[in-house]
Amino acid sequence: MYNTIIIGAGPVGSYLAGKLARLSYKVLVLEKKMAAGQDICCTGIVSRECLDLIHLDKGLITRQVSSARFLAPSGKSIRMQRSHKVAYIIDRPALNTQLAGRAQESGASYLFGTQVTDIQVETERLQVLANCGGQKRLFEAETAVIATGFGSPLPGRLDLGEIKDFVIGAQAEVNVVDLDEVEIYLDQKLAPSGFAWLVPTRDNRGLAGLLTNHQPERHLKKLISTLETQDKITSDRAAPVYGAIPLRPLPKTYADRILVAGEAAGQVKPTTGGGIYYGLLCADIAAGTLDQAFKIHDLSESRLASYQKNWRDRLGKELQVGYWAHRLYRKLDNRNIERLHDLVSKNGVPQFVAELDHFSFDWHSELIFKTLKHLAIAIPARAIKPPSNVVRA
Numbered sequence: 306m307y308n309t310i311i312i313g314a315g316p317v318g319s320y321l322a323g324k325l326a327r328l329s330y331k332v333l334v335l336e337k338k339m340a341a342g343q344d345i346c347c348t349g350i351v352s353r354e355c356l357d358l359i360h361l362d363k364g365l366i367t368r369q370v371s372s373a374r375f376l377a378p379s380g381k382s383i384r385m386q387r388s389h390k391v392a393y394i395i396d397r398p399a400l401n402t403q404l405a406g407r408a409q410e411s412g413a414s415y416l417f418g419t420q421v422t423d424i425q426v427e428t429e430r431l432q433v434l435a436n437c438g439g440q441k442r443l444f445e446a447e448t449a450v451i452a453t454g455f456g457s458p459l460p461g462r463l464d465l466g467e468i469k470d471f472v473i474g475a476q477a478e479v480n481v482v483d484l485d486e487v488e489i490y491l492d493q494k495l496a497p498s499g500f501a502w503l504v505p506t507r508d509n510r511g512l513a514g515l516l517t518n519h520q521p522e523r524h525l526k527k528l529i530s531t532l533e534t535q536d537k538i539t540s541d542r543a544a545p546v547y548g549a550i551p552l553r554p555l556p557k558t559y560a561d562r563i564l565v566a567g568e569a570a571g572q573v574k575p576t577t578g579g580g581i582y583y584g585l586l587c588a589d590i591a592a593g594t595l596d597q598a599f600k601i602h603d604l605s606e607s608r609l610a611s612y613q614k615n616w617r618d619r620l621g622k623e624l625q626v627g628y629w630a631h632r633l634y635r636k637l638d639n640r641n642i643e644r645l646h647d648l649v650s651k652n653g654v655p656q657f658v659a660e661l662d663h664f665s666f667d668w669h670s671e672l673i674f675k676t677l678k679h680l681a682i683a684i685p686a687r688a689i690k691p692p693s694n695v696v697r698a
């Protein structure tokens with residue numbers, strides 16, 4: 306009988322497992338893969354705040370980032386730069402391995418190759434049913450946390466709702482040629498409803514990828530051949546990997562004896578699809594909620610509801626504004642993206658962003674509002690032309 310069973314040994318599940326184990330709870334992590342760092346689909350770009358939160362081993366950082374180049378469909382580019390490092394590219398499989406290792410050192414037990422198929426909540430405990438190498442197994446605990454990433458049927462089975470809006474990420478490791486900066490491609494033909502990227506990692510290697518709402522395989526192939534034609538990459542070295550990213554939060558992230566955390570709960574930046582930092586922040590909130598609930602022997606839904614209130618208080622505005630920005634962007638065609646790109650370039654936005662007192666890689670709503678305000682002041686009224694079908698008085 307465990308205090309908590311965590312389903313999924315991604316960064317969120319393992320970080321939470323470590324936290325609870327250090328609070329002396331008996332924790333079991335069930336992971337369907339055979340190892341924590343296996344088959345990862347992620348670029349691994351995180352902020353300083355994120356690194357500080359997990360006290361990441363510096364050896365896992367492959368590159369430090371203080372600038373990025375944003376390219377319009379025509380190839381015109383804008384360079385955004387800050388005087389200090391704003392993001393870090395990390396060895397993403399190693400992050401999973403390190404967090405799982407630390408949780409185990411703190412006392413959490415792990416079972417790999419174990420896919421959870423159902424959770425049955427009872428009055429005094431819950432039962433977790435799993436498929437372990439073809440054998441059915443049953444585990445008992447007081448509580449469970451679903452940290453499965455996006456797409457698991459478990460939240461739906463527990464009547465917690467469904468996330469209907471998502472994008473699909475596709476990525477491949479490539480050889481890069483003279484690339485020293487992150488490049489972001491804003492082009493609805495390359496990455497419909499999303500964007501594409503080329504990110505240098507180390508030793509002339511990099512990650513080429515994109516987010517889109519359909520046909521990720523076809524679009525990744527096209528991206529790679531475009532980058533090859535432009536002599537930015539020489540060949541893709543690894544098989545492509547794919548993963549869906551939720552754009553909205555799960556309607557309900559708690560029930561009797563249950564919490565949902567990380568990507569499974571939709572705790573992801575809708576602007577970029579980045580979910581590591583928000584998931585870890587919510588894992589902190591989940592650990593605090595469970596600790597308090599265990600102490601007063603109340604694991605009921607009404608007690609655990611504070612988890613959702615607290616994480617929505619922290620992230621709600623960001624998720625809302627980020628989703629709005631994403632929706633606005635995906636309505637633009639390439640002609641409009643080109644015009645927006647010109648507008649940003651000609652009205653000093655790169656300079657404005659470079660000089661902002663405060664810039665955060667994780668909290669985008671403030672940056673969006675400040676940039677819009679800057680544009681509203683910078684663009685002369687005569688530049689805003691009425692549509693041609695408006696008859697002037």
Ligand SMILES: Cc1cc2nc3c(=O)[nH]c(=O)nc-3n(C[C@H](O)[C@H](O)[C@H](O)COP(=O)(O)OP(=O)(O)OC[C@H]3O[C@@H](n4cnc5c(N)ncnc54)[C@H](O)[C@@H]3O)c2cc1C
Pocket residue numbers: 312313314315316317318335336337338346347348349350351419420421422452453454455457473474475476514515547548549550566567568569573578579580581582584
């Ligand atoms: C192409 C791409 C690029 C990305 N780049 C970035 C980036 O640069 N920065 C960033 O912050 N985020 C990025 N993300 C998002 C980031 O990868 C996720 O937000 C993050 O991994 C979420 O962590 P998690 O622990 O919630 O879920 P996951 O990392 O998905 O881990 C969930 C684990 O649960 C296991 N599991 C699932 N179902 C079961 C089951 N039934 N039983 C047992 N185990 C199960 C899975 O095997 C997995 O190991 C990217 C995503 C994609 C697709």
